[in-house]
Amino acid sequence: MTQAQFSLGRILRLAALSFGAILFLAPYIFMISTAGKAQSEIFSSSLSLIPQTWSYAENFAKAFGRVSMAGLLFNGVVVCALILIVQVVVAIPCAYAMAKLSFAGARLMMALVMLGLLVPIHATALPLYVAFDRMSALNSYFALVAPFSISVFAIFLFLQFFRGIPDDLIHAARLDGMSEIGIVARVIVPNAWPAITAFSIFSVVAHWNDLFWPLIVVTNQSYATPPLGLLYFRAAEAGDDYGALMAATLIITLPLVLAFLLAQKRFVEGITMTGLKG
Amino acid sequence: MANLVLDHGAMASRSQKGARLAQRREARIAMALSAPALLLIFCFIILPTIAVIVLGFTDFELGYGSFNFVGFENYAELLNDRTFRKSLWNTTVYAAIVAPASMALGLGIALLIASEGWGKSLFRTAYFLPVASLLVAMATVWQYLFHPTIGPINAMLDMIGIQGPNWLGASKTVMTSLSIIGIWQSTGFNMVLFLAGLSAIPRELYQAAEVDGARSALSRFRLVTWPMLGPTTLFVTTISIINAVKVFETVKTLTEGGPNKASEVLLFTIYQEGFVFLRVGYASAMTVIFLAILVSLMFLQYRVMDRKVHYA
Numbered sequence: 148m149t150q151a152q153f154s155l156g157r158i159l160r161l162a163a164l165s166f167g168a169i170l171f172l173a174p175y176i177f178m179i180s181t182a183g184k185a186q187s188e189i190f191s192s193s194l195s196l197i198p199q200t201w202s203y204a205e206n207f208a209k210a211f212g213r214v215s216m217a218g219l220l221f222n223g224v225v226v227c228a229l230i231l232i233v234q235v236v237v238a239i240p241c242a243y244a245m246a247k248l249s250f251a252g253a254r255l256m257m258a259l260v261m262l263g264l265l266v267p268i269h270a271t272a273l274p275l276y277v278a279f280d281r282m283s284a285l286n287s288y289f290a291l292v293a294p295f296s297i298s299v300f301a302i303f304l305f306l307q308f309f310r311g312i313p314d315d316l317i318h319a320a321r322l323d324g325m326s327e328i329g330i331v332a333r334v335i336v337p338n339a340w341p342a343i344t345a346f347s348i349f350s351v352v353a354h355w356n357d358l359f360w361p362l363i364v365v366t367n368q369s370y371a372t373p374p375l376g377l378l379y380f381r382a383a384e385a386g387d388d389y390g391a392l393m394a395a396t397l398i399i400t401l402p403l404v405l406a407f408l409l410a411q412k413r414f415v416e417g418i419t420m421t422g423l424k425g
Numbered sequence: 426m427a428n429l430v431l432d433h434g435a436m437a438s439r440s441q442k443g444a445r446l447a448q449r450r451e452a453r454i455a456m457a458l459s460a461p462a463l464l465l466i467f468c469f470i471i472l473p474t475i476a477v478i479v480l481g482f483t484d485f486e487l488g489y490g491s492f493n494f495v496g497f498e499n500y501a502e503l504l505n506d507r508t509f510r511k512s513l514w515n516t517t518v519y520a521a522i523v524a525p526a527s528m529a530l531g532l533g534i535a536l537l538i539a540s541e542g543w544g545k546s547l548f549r550t551a552y553f554l555p556v557a558s559l560l561v562a563m564a565t566v567w568q569y570l571f572h573p574t575i576g577p578i579n580a581m582l583d584m585i586g587i588q589g590p591n592w593l594g595a596s597k598t599v600m601t602s603l604s605i606i607g608i609w610q611s612t613g614f615n616m617v618l619f620l621a622g623l624s625a626i627p628r629e630l631y632q633a634a635e636v637d638g639a640r641s642a643l644s645r646f647r648l649v650t651w652p653m654l655g656p657t658t659l660f661v662t663t664i665s666i667i668n669a670v671k672v673f674e675t676v677k678t679l680t681e682g683g684p685n686k687a688s689e690v691l692l693f694t695i696y697q698e699g700f701v702f703l704r705v706g707y708a709s710a711m712t713v714i715f716l717a718i719l720v721s722l723m724f725l726q727y728r729v730m731d732r733k734v735h736y737a
Contacts, residue, residue, distance in 0.1 A: 168551035241462035250455035271473035297465035374561035407557035
């Protein structure tokens with residue numbers, strides 16, 4: 148398939164792929180270009196991609212000035228990290244028990260997991276909001292993290308992966324006198340890194356991008372996550388200073404895009420493996 | 426001899442007892458290991474789901490102390506609620522555009538990339554980038570691209586003498602504009618799933634098809650690729666529709682359901698009723714309908730998958 152000849156078909160194929168790629172990347176190109184343009188130049192609606200007067204410094208200064216960008220990114224990292232850690236710590240022992248130990252509750256657990264896969268946060272948001280309101284727990288990291296502390300999807304994914312780990316490995320560890328917790332930590336986890344990485348990518352992408360739940364439980368800017376902060380920024384800008392808006396957009400998009408570019412093979416594998424859930 | 430048998434029996438019963446003890450111990454440990462997950466599933470999934478169904482039968486409003494059970498009144502109101510009907514319709518239109526378009530494009534791009542040796546990962550990165558980007562942020566970029574007077578899209582249309590529409594600002598074009606963003610965002614995801622499906626098709630099948638006279642690429646696609654991709658396609662279809670039904674971010678960021686409710690979608694309407702107007706009971710009834718749609722889509726997928734397996 149990698150023969151070097153350039154047939155007509157191959158040229159057409161490459162042209163189609165390149166054209167499509169440019170279309171898909173166009174928003175990024177315009178974002179970077181516009182983030183460096185002065186207000187007057189943007190309003191002249193010229194199609195030139197290179198700014199006439201370089202205004203990156205001004206636009207970035209505005210972006211950093213209106214909303215605390217560092218605070219937003221910090222909140223995003225804290226919330227995503229807390230969610231991921233709790234999800235993994237809760238799901239792994241449970242998935243191990245369901246995959247490798249026999250107990251009466253296993254069938255019930257399986258039914259609950261399958262049921263849980265059907266219910267997104269959008270369906271449980273109203274009662275959870277009312278409950279958090281009653282507990283005066285709105286506007287806190289707790290409110291942002293708690294509903295996602297359990298990921299039935301993580302249990303489902305790990306369960307399937309753990310079933311493939313040979314029983315002999317576990318028996319040998321037991322004969323060596325390891326406790327079940329020890330087996331989970333020292334036998335299961337080291338063997339399950341591909342599944343754990345895949346799930347981590349899935350979880351971080353989902354919660355870094357989530358707007359719905361933070362929008363509901365956070366009204367105080369100091370707990371805003373990146374998507375929510377960008378909404379505040381848009382409101383403060385009245386949506387017309389596109390230079391500053393694009394600069395803010397660039398800052399907020401960059402971390403995840405960079406992470407993706409650096410580890411794209413793992414990203415794609417992770418998304419394929421976890422593709423079960425969008 | 427008899428002694429030996431007796432001994433054997435005693436040993437067996439002892440080891441049986443030991444086995445039972447070990448079994449009970451194993452069950453205890455298993456319960457302990459899954460207890461935290463069980464508790465959290467109960468608190469954050471089962472209980473709230475039951476609560477939302479119950480709340481759907483009440484007139485509960487946040488800020489009022491008491492509430493009454495009103496039977497199916499909320500559902501009766503929903504039937505005549507023009508906003509809700511509009512939002513159901515818009516969600517359907519959005520899903521009907523975005524799901525097939527992003528699937529067709531995703532499959533097409535996956536086929537092109539898979540058959541091209543050069544620049545595989547480069548192209549994959551380019552098309553996948555929107556999936557890894559913050560949608561709220563990229564929606565802001567699209568707002569600029571779609572801007573009626575200063576936006577690059579209309580500027581380009583102007584160059585070839587077409588007067589561009591007021592994309593996100595006019596009720597006629599707003600759903601189309603949101604759909605374009607939706608397609609842009611989800612095509613890469615579908616492409617990656619199709620690429621995985623394609624790489625799982627054994628090479629020999631193509632050789633066999635060629636021997637059997639399938640000379641053109643099209644007939645090889647029809648005879649081998651398409652049938653072998655069946656499970657992937659079914660899976661991508663369900664996910665694409667479900668994700669399209671969940672559209673929220675772009676609407677909240679760009680249009681707030683406007684202009685004139687022309688881009689009101691299911692999740693946005695629920696958000697508005699429940700969390701802005703605080704009519705929790707009424708919004709719960711909407712949520713139940715939203716959940717019913719998702720569950721029936723999943724159920725449909727299971728059914729189709731089941732039939733496929735039986736055929737095979």
